[in-house]
Amino acid sequence: MPVRAIAPLVAFAMFAVYMANGREIGTYDSQPSKYLALEIARRQSLNLGRTVGRVPQLGERPAFQLDLDGNYRSAVPLPSALAAGAVAWLLSASRLVDLDAPLAANLVAKLTASLLTAMAVACAFLAAAQRTSRSRALLVAIGLGLGTGLWSAVSQTLWQHETALSALMGAIVLLGTSRPSLSRILAVGALLGLAGWSRPQVAPTVFVLCLSMPARFGWRAVAGFLPPAAIAALACWINVSWFGHPLGAFPALETLHPSIHAVAGSFSPRPWVSALGLLVSPSRGLLVFSPIVAIAAAGLGALRREGWRSDLVWCLAAAAAQFVAYSSYSVWWGGHTFGPRYLLDLLPVLVPLAAAGLHAVLTRPVLRVAAAVCLAWSVVVSGTGAFVYPAEKWNTDPADVDRRHERLWEWRDSQIIRAFRAEWSPQNFSLCSRDALRRAPGELAD
16 A cells, blocks of 8 residues: 555544543643634634633633733744644634533634644654655654553644644655755745644754755755745734734743742753753653654664755754754643653654664564553553553642652652553543533533
């Protein structure tokens, strides 16, 4: 079967797995996007005033910000809400879902996040297939889609990650060709621009991948800078119009760190500690929750052989730049979540490295066994998070991890151990109920 025919099957399978717990795992960061999606579908509006009017408590949350004209706006970037708005409109227009249903916003958020994440994994399969066989590319896709936080976090709600990672993964597929056309270069630039607008935190990755185009393909590829520049200008114009600042509400949100996260500011005075925590913290370390990611290191041999024009060099540079950026951030643990969240943004650029190194791993018996064990552990942990979190209550019991940072280094009571011992979340399969599809009998439409 052709690779391009397998990719939709990969997306469908991943989507089914992501939806299997039947619930949205929401967070305060995702609330404005999912409610804004309904406003977009119903009224083609970017104003959250009606939502806050119905639920005044939402106006007290930092993610709901007043603009210069006194209207409530989403403090997070718009792309995820726009994508979810399209999904909401389709569900409403087809009469599959009543957008006034109590859990309609949750359903729209979950469907959109799962769909975009599944598309990212399908693109990862395509990117891996450019460097290895279809069966091995499928292993890379399984490791990414089921063995990381893409299952337990990204696919579960509108974090911003789902839109950014799907755009980044699409760009990496297009960058994998040796002589891209001008139209493909512009498409790469558009995807990178979308990723940067969706999640400004991935700016280091976007910048490095933009630089890779003229370095690898010649000066005509400078045209790839035009779409990201145009998208950045649009985002800045919206931010200035609403909040009077090119970065929108982001600076205001950063001032809340001392009160919410018990840190002095946005930048860590000890970045080496943050870097270590991002990798091996018992409750946030990427290599603890998803050791299968370490297989990307096997691609370094191919990188040395191919030289600096290889996409592997630039993918590694992008991963390093993104890791340094997150290591300098004071709230490196990402607030209340299951396992690592920030380092999930590195995973798209590690896919080509993993694919390039997979042959070396699978042809050595010891490494093959180690990789199988790492994959099994990674999938079990990710699946546990999808069906248990936050019922394990680790983030708040016995103390809020945002205030008691030493808990991030506790091995005896780590989040994984707590999740293994906990019951499944009581919210599982809540989206399979009538409340997700229809309003209560006799209830008036909004």
